[in-house]
Amino acid sequence: MSLGTQARPAETEAVGTSSRRARRDGNGLVVVRSRRLGVSTRVHRRSVVVSLALAAATFAVLCWSLAVGDFPIPIGDVLAALVGAGSDDADFIVRTLRLPRGLTAVLVGAAFGLSGAIFQRIARNPLASPDIIGINAGAAAAAVFVIVVVSGTSAQVTAGALAGATATALAIYLLAYRKGVTGYRLVLVGIGVTAMLSSVTSFLLTRAQIYDAQRATIWLTGSLNGRSWDHVRPVTAALLVLVPVSVALARHLRVLEVGDDTARGLGVRIERSRGALLLVGVALAAVSTASAGPIAFVALVAPQIARRLTGGRTLALVPAALCGALLLVSADLLARRLFAPSELPVGVFTAILGAPYLLYLLARANRIGSGG
Numbered sequence: 001m002s003l004g005t006q007a008r009p010a011e012t013e014a015v016g017t018s019s020r021r022a023r024r025d026g027n028g029l030v031v032v033r034s035r036r037l038g039v040s041t042r043v044h045r046r047s048v049v050v051s052l053a054l055a056a057a058t059f060a061v062l063c064w065s066l067a068v069g070d071f072p073i074p075i076g077d078v079l080a081a082l083v084g085a086g087s088d089d090a091d092f093i094v095r096t097l098r099l100p101r102g103l104t105a106v107l108v109g110a111a112f113g114l115s116g117a118i119f120q121r122i123a124r125n126p127l128a129s130p131d132i133i134g135i136n137a138g139a140a141a142a143a144v145f146v147i148v149v150v151s152g153t154s155a156q157v158t159a160g161a162l163a164g165a166t167a168t169a170l171a172i173y174l175l176a177y178r179k180g181v182t183g184y185r186l187v188l189v190g191i192g193v194t195a196m197l198s199s200v201t202s203f204l205l206t207r208a209q210i211y212d213a214q215r216a217t218i219w220l221t222g223s224l225n226g227r228s229w230d231h232v233r234p235v236t237a238a239l240l241v242l243v244p245v246s247v248a249l250a251r252h253l254r255v256l257e258v259g260d261d262t263a264r265g266l267g268v269r270i271e272r273s274r275g276a277l278l279l280v281g282v283a284l285a286a287v288s289t290a291s292a293g294p295i296a297f298v299a300l301v302a303p304q305i306a307r308r309l310t311g312g313r314t315l316a317l318v319p320a321a322l323c324g325a326l327l328l329v330s331a332d333l334l335a336r337r338l339f340a341p342s343e344l345p346v347g348v349f350t351a352i353l354g355a356p357y358l359l360y361l362l363a364r365a366n367r368i369g370s371g372g
Contacts, residue, residue: 047319050309054322058329062106065333066098070341104227105329105346107235108288109298113324114246115284116299117306117317121253122277123186126361129300130165130285133190136294137197138168139286140220143293144201147216148208157219158234158290165286168193173278222295222347224332231291238287243321246280250317253277295347297354298324304357327353 066078073081073090080086081094116129130136142164146152152160176189201220205213252273285299305327306319331349338344 047310047316050306050319051322054319054326058106058322058326061326061329061333062102065102065329065336066094068337069098100229100232101224101227101332102329103232104235104291105224105332106325107232107239108292108295109324109326109328110321111235111239111284111288111324112295112299112328113302113306114243114317114321115281115288116324117303117320118246118277118281120303122274125184125187126304127187127300130281131294131296131299132194133187134168134172134193134197135165135282135285136289137194139165139289140294141197141201143219144204144216147219148204148212151212161290162286165289166282168197169278169282218345219293221345222293222350223345224292225343225345227292235287235291238283242280242284246317249273249277249280293347295328296351297358298327298350301354301357302327
């Protein structure tokens with residue numbers, strides 16, 4: 001593919017409030033010029049409106065989740081308890097028992113959504129999410145090893161999941177690297193690694209004691225039951241660091257999308273930029289998986305919903321994070337109350353919602369003859 005052909009996406013790419021246009025000068029180099037366009041402003045405003053709407057919906061569902069349970073609490077009392085003006089009983093139920101679980105759902109969902117958006121934009125493939133390409137499988141295999149072989153504590157399981165996700169991401173990148181990394185090869189290698197690690201996890205479960213196997217199975221499904229403030233703090237700290245970093249690196253995503261050759265012509269250090277973005281995505285996925293287990297399909301679905309809500313013309317990193325938060329807190333509410341008093345792991349509901357969407361993406365890719 002010629003440099004001129006690869007530069008075409010850059011001609012319509014909206015960057016902030018400007019539209020970049022690429023042309024070739026006499027030396028064959030791509031020159032980028034920017035000029036203001038009203039459509040860019042409208043896209044930006046749409047992204048802001050969508051983000052605000054998603055944030056409001058997430059807060060509403062969170063309050064609803066805090067209000068319902070074995071001891072229902074009126075929404076007004078919930079809001080009062082959140083600001084420290086509620087009764088002692090309401091404060092205890094809301095802030096001590098229910099709020100840590102709700103916040104964990106919001107934060108983990110946001111981290112998964114942002115991680116999925118980064119992976120999909122780097123690979124230029126809607127199937128490239130941490131749970132599809134093996135990041136979650138690596139965390140799961142390491143966590144099950146710690147549970148079954150080491151009989152580790154919750155902190156050790158968390159550390160094992162982080163190490164497993166990081167090691168798996170490095171292995172996938174090295175296996176997929178052939179003078180660069182294409183989205184198609186990244187997805188194929190990731191699916192193969194996922195299958196291998198799933199086999200390792202299954203083998204470990206067959207060798208486990210009944211108690212350890214039950215504990216590992218619940219963790220593998222993805223659950224928010226019993227979450228405390230100790231689970232909220234690590235995800236909060238990770239998001240406070242990684243969200244600004246991902247936003248700062250977003251300009252590299254815009255350039256990488258037009259192809260490696262064009263990006264090199266624009267002076268971008270391809271592998272350094274891609275490596276930094278992958279590191280951020282892996283860290284987000286690893287922290288999320290360590291906190292709540294390998295919850296499926298949130299990282300796959302949330303970026304696609306956000307992209308469609310924003311018109312598909314922006315990077316939609318923040319909307320993707322908010323979509324992930326809304327999806328997970330809603331799924332957790334359903335898991336808690338749909339079959340009350342029995343509770344189901346939240347991963348069951350995200351799988352029910354996400355599996356049909358995965359089939360739709362596969363069918364669509366087959367229909368248009370594109371593997372990403």
